[in-house]
Amino acid sequence: MGYVSGLKCRECGREYPVDPIYVCEFCFGPLEVVYDYKKIKKVLTRKSIEKRPKSLWRYKELLPIDGEPQVGLNSGFTPLIKADNLAKVLGVRELYVKDDTVAHPTLSFKDRVVAVALTKAKEFGFDTVACASTGNLAHSVSAHGAKAGFKRFVFIPATLEQSKITASLVYEPNLVAVDGNYDEVNRLCSEIANKYKWAFVNINIRPFYAEGSKTHGFEIIEQLGWKAPDNVVVPCASGSLLTKVWKSFKEFKEIGILKELETKVFAAQATGCSPISVAIKQGSDIIRPVRPNTLAKSLAIGNPADGFYAAQVVKETGGYGEDVSDDEIIEGMKLLAKTEGIFAETAGGVTVATAKKLIEQGKIGRNETTVVCITGNGLKTQEALAGRTAEMHHIKPNMDAFEEILKKIGR
């Protein structure tokens, strides 16, 4: 009853049945889900989507499940905010923020991918789910997994911010802090995944998990009134989100929901971890691994799994890649908060600051429509702003003290 015809190697095209596998046995390329678009076209239309509940599952035919959704029934369908105040500061006509800071239940876009991954894990019959994470994924696997009744193993780099650790522990998963960076945690998890029959959402479930990111893109199109933007700016860690946002646009075109598609896709990274934007700027097909050094920890993947494909999408669509310093990231976070009232995590600062840079460079046109993808909530990484926010006013409990302050503020 599903719409998935199988898995296919992105490199050599070899086909595989739908199984918890992720790498081509022959050439080691990544596997991707293949759909029967002709069949989907008959059932998925603007009208049929609009009648459904406001969650990411309203696009379920384009997600890799066989039965009905089982996890994250309230996830997705986050607001697309028309960001007029920010547009004014940046000097562009039309700007939108796709706001996954309010994703349900753990306030990042990972709630989308995990909803899909855990539904698939149920279909495969796993009783344990696991992940390697820089934080947001840990929260989402812990929370969605608790609600869905899975045993959970969550592996994080031990250097993660305390607030992100607490926000996992509250759901009582088996949380394992590993002495090493994300790439090292991932490597360990690949070994664990070979030995234990668990659903590692970003390893053996990856082809299915990654598809969940498309819903971020489907929603952008729907919320723009079934139109594609001129530009979309996407933060890159592994590069997967960027490739999937583009895939979602192309799929809507493929099944006739979108009439026209001329979107340019832009990659945003932190300069302290910018293997993808550097390759794009150099016009190179080679993603040179780096050792991450940035306060945008949720983007700190030095050896990005989908880096090559992300760079290809950028090239194919006529977009560009840029990266920004830690200071620019902080300024980006503050700018989004004080203009649009949205407190994004550091990755959001990366995206806003990169968009600003691309506009100043003329890479993003001032008269065009641009969407910036904001993927996680700032309340999770407050440490990043310590000592870098505006100061509060501290007074004695009397009117004189207060009016003294008012004079200083200049009102």
Added chain:
Amino acid sequence: MAVKVRIPTPLQRLTQGKEEVEGKQGTVIELINDLEAKYPGIAERISEGGKVRRFVNIYVNEEDIRFLQAEQTPVKDGDEVSIVPAIAGGEHQQRRDL
């Protein structure tokens, strides 16, 4: 003395279970083609049309050949060549100081 070539687990079926085999000096691509003579089927797993596959990393003395002379990187007797599947883009990256 020959070139030492380290074979990853998924390809050891083609080398009769050997983790390390000997290769001939020349360039990396010549080395791969020479391995094919001894271990039929191995070359197409590693390369296609004279190019190393995107998700296979090859290191000569711990340095990624993409940052040397790629397929034309020279290898000589005594050198160590490692063949390492990237596994979905590098999550199995070889342990080395970046």
